[in-house]
Each structure stands twice: as C-alpha cells, then as structure tokens.
Amino acid sequence: MKQRSLKILLLILLALAEVVAVVRICFHESIPQGLSQNEQVRIILERSDCLVCHSQDPELPFYSKFPVIGKMMDAHVRAGSRFIDLEAELAETGQISESAMNKLDHAVRYSTMPKHSYRMVHWSSGLNREEKAFLSSWIAEKRGSAEPVWPLADAVDYDAAIAGLGERLFNNAQLSLDGSISCATCHVLEDGGADHADERVSEGIYGLTGNVNSPTVYNAEYNVRQFWNGRAADLQEQAEGPITNPVEMGDQSLEQVVERLHKDKELVQEFKTLYPGEGLTGRTLCHAIAEFERTLITPDSPFDLYLKGDLDALSKLEKKGYDEFKENACADCHFGAALGGRSFEYLDIYGDYFSDRDPAIEYTSDDDGLKGFTLKEEDLHKFKVPLLRNISLTAPYFHDGSIQTLDDAVRAMAKYELGKKLSDSEVEAIVAFLHTLTGKNPHLQI
Secondary structure (H helix, E strand, O other): OHHHHHHHHHHHHHHHHHHHHHHHHHOOOOOOOOOOHHHHHHHHHHHOOHHHHOOOOOOOOHHHHOHHHHHHHHHHHHHHHHHOOHHHHHHHHOOOOHHHHHHHHHHHHHOOOOOHHHHOOOOOOOOOHHHHHHHHHHHHHHHOOOOOEOOOOOOOOOOHHHHHHHHHHHOOHHHOOOOOOOHHHHOOHHHOOOOOOOOOOOEOHHHOEOOOOOOOOOOHHHOOOEOOOOOEOOHHHHHHHHHOOOOOOOOOOHHHHHHHHOOOHHHHHHHHHHOOOOOOOHHHHHHHHHHHHHOOOOOOOHHHHHHOOOOOOOOHHHHHHHHHHHHOOHHHOOOEOOOOOOOEEEOOOOOOHHHHOOOOOOOOHHHHEOHHHHOOHHHOOEEEOOOOOOHHHOOOEOOOOOEOOHHHHHHHHHHHHHOOOOOHHHHHHHHHHHHHHOOOOOOOOO
C-alpha cells in the first residue's frame, strides 16, 4: 500500500512539473534580434537549460548535492554530455556541427528533451513554440534539407584514365610483400565492398589477422575521415595504411612497394603519361587508388527513388521503418547522403559494451577508437559512425565484427546509444528499411 502511494505521489509530482514547465517556458523572453543566428541559438540553448546536461563541466544547482536528486542529475549529465557536448561545440567552433544539428532536430521534432525526470527539478527547462520554430528553420537552412538524409548523387567527378589505373592497382597483389594480398582481398567489390560475412576480421599477409572489421569502400568518399578511428584524412591517405601495415600487406615502406612496381615497364610508362613530371611515386600510387575508390558510389537504391518522389518505391513496412529510424534517433548520427560517416560517436552512452561483448574477443588498442588517433582521453570509445548504404550486404557489424545480424545490430544500438529496448515490430520495420539502402554500381553484383 505504501509503495502504491509513493507511485501515485511521484506521478502527481511529474504532472505538476510538466504543468509548471509548460507555463514557465511560455514566458521565455522573445529571441533577441540584431544578433547572428549562432548567437541566437546559443541563447536559446542556455536559457532552456540544454547546457546543464550537454556539457562536460556544467554549473549544477545547489540541489544537485541532495542524495536522490544528485544521483539522477549525475546520470543525466553523463549521458547528455556523451550524446552531445553543446558547450564544447559552441566554444570550439562558434557553430554547431552536422551531428549536433541533427540531434537538436530530433529533440525539437519529437519533443524528447528534456526528460520528465529532469523537469522535476528544472522547471524552466525546455523550448517554447517560438524557439522550436526558430531552431527547426535554422537547421533546415544550414543542412539544406528538412530531412536528416538525402539521396546519393548520381555521379561524382573523376579522371577516368587515372581511375582505371587505380582499379588495376586495387586488384594488384604485388602491392603486398609476398604478392598474396590486394585491396580487393579484404574489400570484395562484388559483395558489398567489405570482407566476407563469415570473417569477423580480415586475414592479411602470412595468415595474420587484425582486430577490426574491414569497412566497406563503397561510398567511402562521403566519410569525414577514414578508418574507424579517423587516423586518415582522406582516401589517398587511407590507401597507404594497409600497404605498409605489417598485419595486412606486410612490413614494408611505400618506397619499397614503388621500387617493386618499377619492374613493370608498362605500368611505369602509364604513370609517366598520367602524372607528367612525377611518374610512379608513393604519392601517385595512392592517388590513383583513391581516384578509383571515389567512383564506388551506389545511387538509385529504392530509398533514393523514394526520396526523389517515387512514393511506391518503398513498401508500407519499409516506410514505417524509415519513420521508426528517425523517431528512434538513428538519423541523429546516420545522416546525410550516405547515412553515416560524418561524425564520431561514443559506442557506450548507456551500458558497458565491452563488458557485455563476447569474452573471446580480447580488448586491444583498436577498441580505444578515436582516442587511438587523437590521444585524448575524452575520445575513448568514440568511433566513426559507419555508412548504412548497402548495410544488408556487409555483415558482420561494428568495428570489431562482433554482431552477426542486422536485427542484433539494431537492438544493440538502441541499448547502448539510447538505453532503450525496441519491440520486435520496431526492429522488423527498421531492418526492412535498411534493406532499401542497397544501390547500384557496375562492380556490385546483387
């Protein structure tokens, strides 16, 4: 009886907090004029208490020291700052990143923030109608779309002759020390551009294996940086990585590879023709491979056709899946033309992914994520958000290849990113939508 009374009291307090919050935010002052849009955005976020949780070092009120409230606020701040650190975004760049804009868009569109438990102790938190309208308009203008995703371009500009040379190099096993491994060995173009589904991680020279799953090379042009930890700035820099990696193509320098390739007189002449005055060098070798990889885009998926106006391109279940995809914040990180690749996010906002992982998978430095590149402690367990284009073809999933099916990947993302358990019908719909992201490319056989 006592427990039931406490529940009733809690519900009454929640309802009261909601009423008070709605009344208080209605009386927020009008958005100041004469300021830049970024300044206006910051004012809105500050007075709505967004920076209290979405900050690494927030100024907490005195009641944060109270036992129960303090514990609740600690949990809010930890999750909030890992999901999006608005204070750092505004301080470092003066403007908000693509990722942050999409997260704001989701919060505004679905009124997901602040949480009910947060409003119990922060009665002035939240956005009023004017503020929501301003943010929605600002976000749509900044990203050029009312939707968080948009169709892939039908084509990209590239040099056909250099791309043709790059394709031959991509398939040339002489790049490896023992002549056994090519780029195509671990990036199987006929089958999704990643490794085979039965391989958690790739097998390199002498049968050696690394610690991460090979990401797809399809649409890799859209990545903000390359590799799971972002250690390569672009495709050209990325191309050098596997060639000189002892576990992948061998313990060798780029100069040694170039010297070996110089034995092929026809290849040398082709480089002289395409790169006048430079010829075959480490730079031109990687540039040619990158130029080929830029051609590996996969437009004209059913979802692209749907976004372009063909409403019959998706089934009822697939459309429901797209709605669920957005409502469950998947598009907060998987946004843009390639549905991902544009930001680095924590793998474990809620729960401990690595403690839950199969104990047979040993923790290595590759599990440090972005920290392995930046050496910043705050980047521990941040990984580049994978592209979702052709995702149904690129199992297994995650940086460690530990997830075998799309169903399990969707459930894991909801658990560790949202602290949420999706229903079977939600998972079914989202997975159906993900299957609509497979596009077309001459190299892809589907």
